[in-house]
Amino acid sequence: xxxxxxxxxxxxxxxxxxxxxxxxxxxxxxxxxxxxxxxxxxxxxxxxxxxxxxxxxxxxxxxxxxxxxxxxxxxxxxxxxxxxxxxxxxxxxxxxxxxxxxxxxxxxxxxxxxxxxxxxxxxxxxxxxxxxxxxxxxxxxxxxxxxxxxxxxxxxxxxxxxxxxxxxxxxxxxxxxxxxxxxxxxxxxxxxxxxxxxxxxxxxxxxxxxxxxxxxxxxxxxxxxxxxxxxxxxxxxxxxxxxxxxxxxxxxxxxxxxxxxxxxxxxxxxxxxxxxxxxxxxxxxxxxxxxxxxxxxxxxxxxxxxxxxxxxxxxxxxxxxxxxxxxxxxxxxxxxxxxxxxxxxxxxxxxxxxxxxxxxxxxxxxxxxxxxxxxxxxxxxxxxxxxxxxxxxxxxxxxxxxxxxxxxxxxxxxxxxxxxxxxxxxxxxxxxxxxxxxxxxxxxxxxxxxxxxxxxxxxxxxxxxxxxxxxxxxxxxxxxxxxxxxxxxxxxxxx
Amino acid sequence: xxxxxxxxxxxxxxxxxxxxxxxxxxxxxxxxxxxxxxxxxxxxxxxxxxxxxxxxxxxxxxxxxxxxxxxxxxxxxxxxxxxxxxxxxxxxxxxxxxxxxxxxxxxxxxxxxxxxxxxxxxxxxxxxxxxxxxxxxxxxxxxxxxxxxxxxxxxxxxxxxxxxxxxxxxxxxxxxxxxxxxxxxxxxxxxxxxxxxxxxxxxxxxxxxxxxxxxxxxxxxxxxxxxxxxxxxxxxxxxxxxxxxxxxxxxxxxxxxxxxxxxxxxxxxxxxxxxxxxxxxxxxxxxxxxxxxxxxxxxxxxxxxxxxxxxxxxxxxxxxxxxxxxxxxxxxxxxxxxxxxxxx
Ligand SMILES: Nc1ncnc2c1ncn2[C@@H]1O[C@H](COP(=O)(O)OP(=O)(O)OP(=O)(O)O)[C@@H](O)[C@H]1O
Ligand SMILES: [Mg+2]
Numbered sequence: 001x002x003x004x005x006x007x008x009x010x011x012x013x014x015x016x017x018x019x020x021x022x023x024x025x026x027x028x029x030x031x032x033x034x035x036x037x038x039x040x041x042x043x044x045x046x047x048x049x050x051x052x053x054x055x056x057x058x059x060x061x062x063x064x065x066x067x068x069x070x071x072x073x074x075x076x077x078x079x080x081x082x083x084x085x086x087x088x089x090x091x092x093x094x095x096x097x098x099x100x101x102x103x104x105x106x107x108x109x110x111x112x113x114x115x116x117x118x119x120x121x122x123x124x125x126x127x128x129x130x131x132x133x134x135x136x137x138x139x140x141x142x143x144x145x146x147x148x149x150x151x152x153x154x155x156x157x158x159x160x161x162x163x164x165x166x167x168x169x170x171x172x173x174x175x176x177x178x179x180x181x182x183x184x185x186x187x188x189x190x191x192x193x194x195x196x197x198x199x200x201x202x203x204x205x206x207x208x209x210x211x212x213x214x215x216x217x218x219x220x221x222x223x224x225x226x227x228x229x230x231x232x233x234x235x236x237x238x239x240x241x242x243x244x245x246x247x248x249x250x251x252x253x254x255x256x257x258x259x260x261x262x263x264x265x266x267x268x269x270x271x272x273x274x275x276x277x278x279x280x281x282x283x284x285x286x287x288x289x290x291x292x293x294x295x296x297x298x299x300x301x302x303x304x305x306x307x308x309x310x311x312x313x314x315x316x317x318x319x320x321x322x323x324x325x326x327x328x329x330x331x332x333x334x335x336x337x338x339x340x341x342x343x344x345x346x347x348x349x350x351x352x353x354x355x356x357x358x359x360x361x362x363x364x365x366x367x368x369x370x371x372x373x374x375x376x377x378x379x380x381x382x383x384x385x386x387x388x389x390x391x392x393x394x395x396x397x398x399x400x401x402x403x404x405x406x407x408x409x410x411x412x413x414x415x416x417x418x419x420x421x422x423x424x425x426x427x428x429x430x431x432x433x434x435x436x437x438x439x440x441x442x443x444x445x446x447x448x449x450x451x452x453x454x455x456x457x458x459x460x461x462x463x464x465x466x467x468x469x470x471x472x473x474x475x476x477x478x479x480x481x482x483x484x485x486x487x488x489x490x491x492x493x494x495x
Numbered sequence: 496x497x498x499x500x501x502x503x504x505x506x507x508x509x510x511x512x513x514x515x516x517x518x519x520x521x522x523x524x525x526x527x528x529x530x531x532x533x534x535x536x537x538x539x540x541x542x543x544x545x546x547x548x549x550x551x552x553x554x555x556x557x558x559x560x561x562x563x564x565x566x567x568x569x570x571x572x573x574x575x576x577x578x579x580x581x582x583x584x585x586x587x588x589x590x591x592x593x594x595x596x597x598x599x600x601x602x603x604x605x606x607x608x609x610x611x612x613x614x615x616x617x618x619x620x621x622x623x624x625x626x627x628x629x630x631x632x633x634x635x636x637x638x639x640x641x642x643x644x645x646x647x648x649x650x651x652x653x654x655x656x657x658x659x660x661x662x663x664x665x666x667x668x669x670x671x672x673x674x675x676x677x678x679x680x681x682x683x684x685x686x687x688x689x690x691x692x693x694x695x696x697x698x699x700x701x702x703x704x705x706x707x708x709x710x711x712x713x714x715x716x717x718x719x720x721x722x723x724x725x726x727x728x729x730x731x732x733x734x735x736x737x738x739x740x741x742x743x744x745x746x747x748x749x750x751x752x753x754x755x756x757x758x759x760x761x762x763x764x765x766x767x768x769x770x771x772x773x774x775x776x777x778x779x780x781x782x783x784x785x786x787x788x789x790x791x792x793x794x795x796x797x798x799x800x801x802x803x804x805x806x807x808x809x810x811x812x813x814x815x816x817x818x819x820x821x822x823x824x825x826x827x828x829x830x831x832x833x834x835x836x837x838x839x
Contacts, residue, residue: 381617382612382614383618385578386612386618387631389576389578390636390688391605391636392635396635400620404622405622
C-alpha cells in the first residue's frame with residue numbers, strides 16, 4: 001500500500017550523522033576547513049601583503065634552503081635599512097655639522113655649513129691686487145662625512161642599492177659636492193656616486209643601483225660586470241659613507257637628505273621565496289586561497305541560483321519560455337566554454353567580478369536542465385495540486401513546494417561546481433586573463449611561466465599553487481560526491 | 496463500516512436548494528502530435544476524459560459519482576474546481592459561475608470549495624510537518640499572518656477529524672503517520688477553511704479496508720452535523736451506497752445513470768449499472784441481465800465508440816445503439832438513465 005516515491009525530507013542532524021561516517025567526505029571537509037581557516041586568517045599568517053614588491057631578489061629561493069641545500073648555505077637574505085638623522089654617525093665634520101630636522105612629519109638629516117665672511121673672500125684695495133696674483137686659488141673646503149655600519153655575513157649578493165632625496169639651500173656663490181662610498185671590511189673604498197652643484201638646488205632623487213651603467217663606469221667596469229659581488233665580496237662590517245663637501249657662500253649652506261633606504265635584496269626569502277618582482281610567494285599563496293575560495297563559492301552559488309531559477313520557471317510554466325530557454329541551454333552547452341571565456345574576458349576587462357560572472361554565465365545550464373526535469377515531475381505531484389486547490393499562486397508553489405524539493409539535488413551539484421569554477425579561474429588567470437591586481441593561484445602560475453620559473457627550475461614557485469588548486473578541488477569533489485550519495489542516492493549529477 | 500446503516504439514506508436532505516450545478520462539462524486532453532503528424536496535417540486528437548456531463552448537487556447532500564478506472568471521474572472533479580480548465584461547459588456554485596471567474600476571484604472561492612485527494616501518501620509535501628500542511632490553506636488565503644496564529648484553527652480541524660490530542664500530531668511529518676492518519680490530516684486540511692463543498696476523490700481507495708469505514712463515517716458526520724456538501728468520487732459502488740444520498744454512474748466520460756441511492760441500487764436501469772451492481776452485490780437470479788459480466792475491455796477515450804459508448808460491450812445492444820447517442824432522460828421522479836432500451 002505504501003508508495004515511496006517521495007524523498008523524505010532529511011533533517012540536518014540526520015544528514016550529519018550519515019556524513020560523518022563517510023571517510024572521503026570527512027577528508028574533503030577537513031581540507032576545506034583548513035583552506036577556509038587560511039583564507040580568514042591570511043593577514044596573521046604572513047607579515048607581508050601580496051602587493052609588496054622588492055622584498056627580495058627576483059626569484060629568491062625559500063629561506064629554509066639554507067639549512068637543506070649546501071648551495072644556499074650562506075645565501076644572503078634581504079637587508080633593508082632606513083637611514084635617518086638617528087642612524088647616521090658623523091665620522092668627520094669640518095666647518096659643518098649634522099642637524100636633525102622634521103619636515104612635513106618626516107625626519108630629515110641636514111648638513112649645515114657655516115657661512116664664510118665676505119671680506120675674507122674678496123679683499124679690497126691693495127690686498128686685492130695681491131690676491132689676484134694668487135688666483136685661481138682653491139678655497140678651503142668644509143667637509144661633513146656621515147657613516148653607517150652594515151654587518152654583512154653572507155655570500156656575495158647580486159645587487160644592492162641606496163635611494164634618497166636631497167636638496168640644497170645656499171647662496172649662489174657657494175659650491176656643494178655629495179659623494180657616496182662603500183668601504184669594505186678590508187678598507188677598500190668604492191666610490192659609487194657623486195654630484196656637485198652651485199648655489200641652491202631643488203629636490204633631487206638619488207637612485208644608486210649596482211646594476212646602473214654609470215655606476216659601473218665610475219668603478220671602471222664593463223657593462224657585463226656585476227659590481228655587487230665585487231663590493232660585498234667578503235663577510236664583515238661594511239661602512240656606508242655619505243660625504244658632503246662645500247665651499248660655503250655668505251649664507252649658511254644647508255644640505256637636506258631625506259631618509260635614505262639601503263637595500264641588499266636577498267637570494268633567499270620567506271617560506272616560499274619571492275617572485276620576479278621580489279614579492280613574497282607564501283603571501284600570494286595564502287591570499288590566493290581567499291580569492292580562489294571566494295571565486296569558487298560565488299561562481300558556484302550564482303550559477304546554481306540561476307540554473308535553479310531557470311529550471312524551476314521553465315519546468316513549472318512550460319510553454320514558449322521553456323522552449324526558448326531550453327534552446328539557449330542547448331546552444332550554450334554546445335559552445336566550448338574556455339575559448340568564449342577568453343574572448344569575453346578580453347572584451348569585458350579583467351576584474352575578479354567579471355570573471356565570476358563569466359564563469360557563472362557558462363556554468364548554469366546543467367543545473368537548469370536537472371532542475372527542470374525534476375520540476376516537471378514535481379509539478380504533477382498531488383501536493384502541488386492540493387496547494388492550488390487552496391488558492392496558491394504559481395510563485396507560491398514554485399517557492400514553497402518545488403524549490404525545497406529540488407534543493408538537495410542542487411546542493412550537491414553546487415559543491416561539485418566549486419572546483420570547476422576554481423579551475424576555470426585558474427586557467428583564465430594562467431592565460432593572463434585574470435585580474436592583474438589580485439594574487440590568485442592561476443596568476444602565480446602565469447607569472448611563474450612568464451618570468452622564468454621554468455627556466456630557472458624554481459619549483460617552489462610552481463608547485464605550491466598547483467598543489468593548492470589540486471587539493472582544494474579534490475576536497476570539494478569528495479564533499480560533493482558524499483553529499484550526493486546521502487541526499488540523492490538515485491541521482492548522480494555529472495558536470 | 497457498520498456504524499452507518501443503509502436506512503440512514505432515507506433521511507431528509509436540505510431539500511431542493513442546489514449548491515453546485517454542472518452543465519454539459521467537457522474536458523479533452525489534446526494528444527501531443529509528432530512533427531510528422533503535424534506536417535501531414537493529421538487532425539489534432541484528444542483524450543475525451545469528460546465529454547458532456549450535467550448534474551447538480553443539493554446543499555448538504557452526499558452525491559456519489561461511480562465509475563470504472565479511467566472513466567474521467569477525477570478529471571471531472573478537478574475541472575469542477577477549475578484545477579483543470581474545462582474545454583467547454585459551465586459550473587455554477589450557488590450563484591457564482593465558477594467557469595467564468597478570474598484568478599483572483601477563484602482564489603476567494605477556494606475557501607468555500609475544497610478537495611480531498613485519493614492518495615494520502617502523495618497529497619502532502621514530505622518536507623512539511625502536519626502543522627504546516629494544515630496551516631497552508633490559511634496562509635495562502637492570508638487568514639493568518641504567522642504559524643502561531645494558525646494553531647487554534649489547526650487544533651480545531653484536528654479535533655474535527657478526531658485526531659486528539661492535537662498536540663501529539665502537530666509536528667509530525669507525513670512519513671511518521673499511518674495511511675489512515677494521513678487521510679484524516681488531508682480531511683483536516685480541507686476543513687480548516689470551513690468550506691461548504693468538498694470534492695472527495697476516492698478518499699478511501701488507498702486505505703486498508705479496516706479504516707475505510709472510519710473515514711467514511713467522518714465524512715458522513717461532517718455532512719450531517721456541519722451541513723458540508725460532498726461530491727464523493729469512487730469506483731466502489733458499495734461505499735457510495737453506504738453514505739450517498741444520490742449516485743451518478745459514469746462510463747467513458749459520460750453519465751449513464753443517476754438517481755437516489757436506493758432507487759439506483761435496487762432498480763438499476765442501465766446495463767452498465769447493472770453490470771457494476773452485479774459485480775458488487777450478490778446477483779439476484781430473478782432479475783434478467785443482472786450479474787452479466789460485460790464483454791471486452793473499456794475502449795480508449797481517444798476514439799470512443801459512436802452512438803451509445805457501451806454498445807460494443809452491451810448485452811442488449813441493437814443497431815440503433817451504434818448510431819444514436821441516447822439522451823439522459825427521466826425514468827421516474829429523480830431517476831435518470833441514458834439507454835435506448837432501459838425504459839422499454
Ligand atoms: N493530465 C492528463 N493529460 C492527458 N490525459 C489525462 C490527464 N489526466 C487524465 N487523463 C486521461 O483521462 C482519462 C480519465 O482519467 P481520470 O483520472 O479522470 O480517470 P478516473 O476515473 O479518475 O480513474 P481512476 O479511478 O483510475 O482514478 C484517462 O484516460 C486518463 O488517461
Ligand atoms: Mg481518479
